[in-house]
Amino acid sequence: MKVLLLIALAVFVLAVRAFAPEASGASATAIGAGVLLLAGFFAGSLFKAVGLPKLTGYLAAGILFGPQVLAVISPAMLADLSVFKGIAVALLALTAGLEMDVPTIRPLFRSVRWILLIAVLGTTALLALGVYLLAPTLDFMAGLEPAQLVAVAIALGIAISAQSPAVVVAVRDETAADGPLVKTILAVVVFADLIVIILFAVATTLAKTTFGESADPLQTALTLGWHVGGSILAGAVLGIVLGFFVRQVESGRALFVAALAFAIAEVGERLHLDPLVIALTAGIVIRNFPWARITHWASAVARALRPAFHAADPAVGPAAASAFDPALPASAEPPHEPALANHVHHAVEAAGFPVYIAFFAIAGAGVHLDSLVVAILPASILVTVRGFGFWLGTRYAAHLADAPPVVGRFGGFGLMPQAGLALALAALFVQSFPTLGAGTGDLVFSIVAMNEMVAPVLFRLAILKSGEAGRLSAPPDHDHPAPTPLVSVDSPSES
Amino acid sequence: MSILQARRRSCAASSLLLRGLGFTLALFAFLALAADGVAHASEPATSATASLGLTTGEAIRAILGLLAVAALAYIAGRPFVRRFERSLGLSPLVAFGVPFLLLGLASHELGILSEPVLRGISPLLVLGLGWTGFALGFRFDLRLFQDFPRELLEAFVLVTLLPFAAIVGAAALLLALTDGVSADAIFFRDALVLATAGAMTTRTVVSVLDRARDDARTRLLRMIHLEELAAIAGILVLGAFFRNGGDAQGWTLPSFGWVFVTLGVGTALGVLTFASLTTTKSQGETLAVTLGAICLSAGVAGFLRLSPLVVCFFAGSLLANLPGRWKADVRQALLDLERPIYLLFLVLTGALWSASAWEAWVLMGLFVAARFGARYIGVHALALRQPDLLSPDEERQLASSPMGPLSIAIVIGAQQLFTGTTVAWIVHAVVMGAIVSDLLARLIRPDPGPRARATLFGFGRVTRRLVALTSVVRPAASPPPTVTPTDAASKEDPS
Numbered sequence: 001m002k003v004l005l006l007i008a009l010a011v012f013v014l015a016v017r018a019f020a021p022e023a024s025g026a027s028a029t030a031i032g033a034g035v036l037l038l039a040g041f042f043a044g045s046l047f048k049a050v051g052l053p054k055l056t057g058y059l060a061a062g063i064l065f066g067p068q069v070l071a072v073i074s075p076a077m078l079a080d081l082s083v084f085k086g087i088a089v090a091l092l093a094l095t096a097g098l099e100m101d102v103p104t105i106r107p108l109f110r111s112v113r114w115i116l117l118i119a120v121l122g123t124t125a126l127l128a129l130g131v132y133l134l135a136p137t138l139d140f141m142a143g144l145e146p147a148q149l150v151a152v153a154i155a156l157g158i159a160i161s162a163q164s165p166a167v168v169v170a171v172r173d174e175t176a177a178d179g180p181l182v183k184t185i186l187a188v189v190v191f192a193d194l195i196v197i198i199l200f201a202v203a204t205t206l207a208k209t210t211f212g213e214s215a216d217p218l219q220t221a222l223t224l225g226w227h228v229g230g231s232i233l234a235g236a237v238l239g240i241v242l243g244f245f246v247r248q249v250e251s252g253r254a255l256f257v258a259a260l261a262f263a264i265a266e267v268g269e270r271l272h273l274d275p276l277v278i279a280l281t282a283g284i285v286i287r288n289f290p291w292a293r294i295t296h297w298a299s300a301v302a303r304a305l306r307p308a309f310h311a312a313d314p315a316v317g318p319a320a321a322s323a324f325d326p327a328l329p330a331s332a333e334p335p336h337e338p339a340l341a342n343h344v345h346h347a348v349e350a351a352g353f354p355v356y357i358a359f360f361a362i363a364g365a366g367v368h369l370d371s372l373v374v375a376i377l378p379a380s381i382l383v384t385v386r387g388f389g390f391w392l393g394t395r396y397a398a399h400l401a402d403a404p405p406v407v408g409r410f411g412g413f414g415l416m417p418q419a420g421l422a423l424a425l426a427a428l429f430v431q432s433f434p435t436l437g438a439g440t441g442d443l444v445f446s447i448v449a450m451n452e453m454v455a456p457v458l459f460r461l462a463i464l465k466s467g468e469a470g471r472l473s474a475p476p477d478h479d480h481p482a483p484t485p486l487v488s489v490d491s492p493s494e495s
Numbered sequence: 496m497s498i499l500q501a502r503r504r505s506c507a508a509s510s511l512l513l514r515g516l517g518f519t520l521a522l523f524a525f526l527a528l529a530a531d532g533v534a535h536a537s538e539p540a541t542s543a544t545a546s547l548g549l550t551t552g553e554a555i556r557a558i559l560g561l562l563a564v565a566a567l568a569y570i571a572g573r574p575f576v577r578r579f580e581r582s583l584g585l586s587p588l589v590a591f592g593v594p595f596l597l598l599g600l601a602s603h604e605l606g607i608l609s610e611p612v613l614r615g616i617s618p619l620l621v622l623g624l625g626w627t628g629f630a631l632g633f634r635f636d637l638r639l640f641q642d643f644p645r646e647l648l649e650a651f652v653l654v655t656l657l658p659f660a661a662i663v664g665a666a667a668l669l670l671a672l673t674d675g676v677s678a679d680a681i682f683f684r685d686a687l688v689l690a691t692a693g694a695m696t697t698r699t700v701v702s703v704l705d706r707a708r709d710d711a712r713t714r715l716l717r718m719i720h721l722e723e724l725a726a727i728a729g730i731l732v733l734g735a736f737f738r739n740g741g742d743a744q745g746w747t748l749p750s751f752g753w754v755f756v757t758l759g760v761g762t763a764l765g766v767l768t769f770a771s772l773t774t775t776k777s778q779g780e781t782l783a784v785t786l787g788a789i790c791l792s793a794g795v796a797g798f799l800r801l802s803p804l805v806v807c808f809f810a811g812s813l814l815a816n817l818p819g820r821w822k823a824d825v826r827q828a829l830l831d832l833e834r835p836i837y838l839l840f841l842v843l844t845g846a847l848w849s850a851s852a853w854e855a856w857v858l859m860g861l862f863v864a865a866r867f868g869a870r871y872i873g874v875h876a877l878a879l880r881q882p883d884l885l886s887p888d889e890e891r892q893l894a895s896s897p898m899g900p901l902s903i904a905i906v907i908g909a910q911q912l913f914t915g916t917t918v919a920w921i922v923h924a925v926v927m928g929a930i931v932s933d934l935l936a937r938l939i940r941p942d943p944g945p946r947a948r949a950t951l952f953g954f955g956r957v958t959r960r961l962v963a964l965t966s967v968v969r970p971a972a973s974p975p976p977t978v979t980p981t982d983a984a985s986k987e988d989p990s
Binding site: 001002005008009012013016018019020025026027028029030031032033034035036037038041042045080255256259262263266267270271349353354357 | 767
């Protein structure tokens with residue numbers, strides 16, 4: 001049925017596109033969004049039916065309907081749909097942050113540290129070496145001085161090593177996995193992303209000096225400080241705002257979260273903050289902020305003020321005092337902290353599903369198959385090196401850290417998925433070194449394309465083999481037996 | 496619940512709302528100021544809004560402003576606000592229409608809804624029209640037309656067609672005199688659009704009828720359904736016969752051929768959506784597919800220069816009249832966002848509003864006079880022919896019935912379909928005419944009625960419900976409500 005629907009959708013839209021082959025504008029954007037949502041949904045279900053991740057199905061739908069294959073989606077449509085990318089990354093990062101329950105993951109810190117040091121940094125070094133050794137086969141590196149060669153190899157090695165918390169969260173959600181493997185990998189990819197961002201900024205600044213450009217270390221430090229520090233600060237503020245909103249308002253949470261994700265993505269980019277870090281911090285704050293303690297203090301203040309209100313008006317005094325109590329008025333019990341994070345999680349889930357489909361389908365549609373063909377040999381070698389480095393590095397790191405065996409055996413597969421960050425770094429690299437041409441972009445795009453298609457499948461298999469799949473029980477949220485829909489449903493009595 | 500408890504909760508709720516609003520405004524102000532500060536030192540960004548050519552400060556102002564407007568529209572669309580406004584005897588246009596119109600005007604002046612931003616959010620307008628059409632179609636129950644009584648046809652002729660004819664005559668005369676008579680009869684097209692919008696009766700009329708007279712409510716609702724069907728048919732024919740040819744691209748078909756294309760596309764999309772919805776397994780999947788289907792339907796309609804309202808109406812009505820367990824989810828999602836979308840239309844209308852042409856004001860005056868006069872005559876003629884159909888109070892309500900969201904959607908849709916200076920006049924005439932006729936209706940009906948009067952003074956009841964609605968404790972999940980034709984007006988009325 002779903003195959004037929006996919007065919008019908010393709011035929012229908014291709015017939016419509018015959019009306020005006022040059023599709024652009026508001027209507028074309030709406031068509032693009034609709035096609036990717038529906039095709040992604042069908043393909044995701046089909047892939048799930050044959051034991052593959054839904055996410056790979058979304059990507060496959062994007063590739064199929066994208067400019068490279070059926071061309072149902074034109075490059076102009078794809079550019080207009082980029083708004084989904086920002087929202088999805090923010091929502092996925094928020095989910096990842098919500099998973100960072102410090103007391104729970106504290107025992108895993110030792111493993112996380114070792115994996116970061118050996119698997120992530122070790123693989124980055126290995127990739128830099130790989131790029132250096134492959135330089136004779138890469139056109140864009142021809143004619144570079146030895147110092148330039150080393151600098152470019154290091155910067156590219158860092159960019160290629162970037163991982164994807166978004167894919168890890170999506171596959172984890174799909175398999176409903178829980179356990180040391182998933183928790184460790186999630187923490188590693190979150191911290192690794194921060195490390196990659198910082199290392200890349202430093203490496204490109206140093207690389208620029210080898211090309212004769214003036215690089216001001218102070219300026220770099222300030223920019224980096226604003227980028228990371230500002231993002232963490234903004235994330236903390238937004239986390240507290242979101243937490244208070246969710247505590248006080250019941251309806252429209254999913255829409256609020258989606259709107260906040262849009263603001264994080266768009267405003268964050270404009271302010272040169274990192275949406276991923278902002279959303280991640282917001283999630284961590286929501287999960288770990290001492291809401292109960294704050295509520296307790298506020299309640300004490302409210303209790304102290306109650307006599308004053310009572311004196312002013314005996315009828316409304318107690319209610320007015322309780323209104324100043326952020327815990328909630330009247331007799332409502334203050335929700336305990338995990339429940340609050342679960343409320344937010346539900347809201348993110350409800351808002352996120354269509355956004356994720358669109359995001360991964362757009363990512364698929366953006367895969368440069370032509371670049372893949374051009375750079376297939378060096379890209380394949382680097383993908384292999386990357387995968388092998390992560391796998392072996394994680395195994396060794398887990399052994400050193402006395403991590404549970406499952407982390408050593410399967411952890412490396414969780415580090416392999418790659419998506420937005422690597423592409424963003426590649427684009428930044430091309431922008432920073434225009435003399436090198438588009439070849440660098442092609443190489444990184446090819447590596448990301450390969451990893452996009454293969455790594456989620458491997459990670460899903462690893463989760464299934466580890467036995468952690470299906471362990472994630474529904475959060476203990478008695479108020480919300482089912483996820484809140486995209487738009488809230490009022491009770492019939494209130495409609 | 497005692498009076499004391501009610502007052503306590505109402506006080507607490509108002510305090511909560513005020514605090515939330517104050518906090519949000521303060522945060523927006525802080526972010527806007529901070530953003531402006533950073534904007535001058537920033538490089539061009541790579542966000543989704545970057546393609547609009549806005550500076551960082553402008554982009555952030557636009558993003559935050561849009562989010563604030565969307566939040567206000569969402570809040571104004573909540574059921575408790577609707578009940579509040581009904582209980583005070585206020586019409587939607589007076590309560591929220593004018594403020595949102597002014598908000599649009601102010602947003603334009605403040606640079607939030609500048610020309611590039613309006614261009615950037617144009618896909619939302621297409622999606623909004625599609626959503627309205629889908630929601631309208633989803634309410635279209637064919638069973639309401641079974642054994643359609645003859646006296647209702649008579650009522651339709653007198654209450655709907657008579658004003659329609661009067662408006663066509665008056666507007667065509669004025670447009671022919673001011674804009675001239677061209678070969679393609681633009682004046683007649685605009686007069687027909689204006690008359691179609693003016694002939695609509697808002698669904699709120701049904702809800703203000705005496706609840707004891709269930710049969711009268713049902714009959715009136717059936718007549719309104721017929722009106723809506725006639726309006727859709729009218730736009731369908733207008734869109735085909737006064738089709739804006741545009742450039743050389745596209746299919747060459749006779750005018751009547753476009754009627755069949757519209758019907759065919761609507762039906763094909765309805766079938767595709769129905770088949771897709773049958774494959775969904777959860778509420779999240781249903782919503783994702785619905786969203787995808789509306790995007791696709793509205794996009795295809797806009798792409799083929801057909802009316803998104805009409806195409807989506809046919810797709811929606813097909814779904815409404817086919818069986819499916821997903822119907823309650825789809826219905827709730829569609830209706831929840833219908834009014835916020837209508838309010839956003841008003842904001843956009845306000846932003847695009849140009850009141851400089853005197854002809855637009857004259858047209859508005861003529862439109863209101865013709866509509867009001869013909870409706871008054873029609874309803875009284877109906878009362879003479881069918882004395883038992885309506886009570887004297889109900890006659891007054893029907894004669895002075897304001898225009899609903901469909902009227903606004905019709906002219907906004909016309910603005911998308913047709914070109915010419917007079918299109919802006921008809922938008923002005925309908926939007927301003929809706930407000931003026933509502934005010935006139937208030938003057939004619941000085942007595943708000945016993946229900947409205949009772950709740951106007953019984954303020955506590957409304958606030959008590961407000962508290963109940965804003966409470967964090969969500970009511971237990973209940974089975975989806977079954978909507979009977981009689982209840983439909985109060986449950987489904989977006990206005």
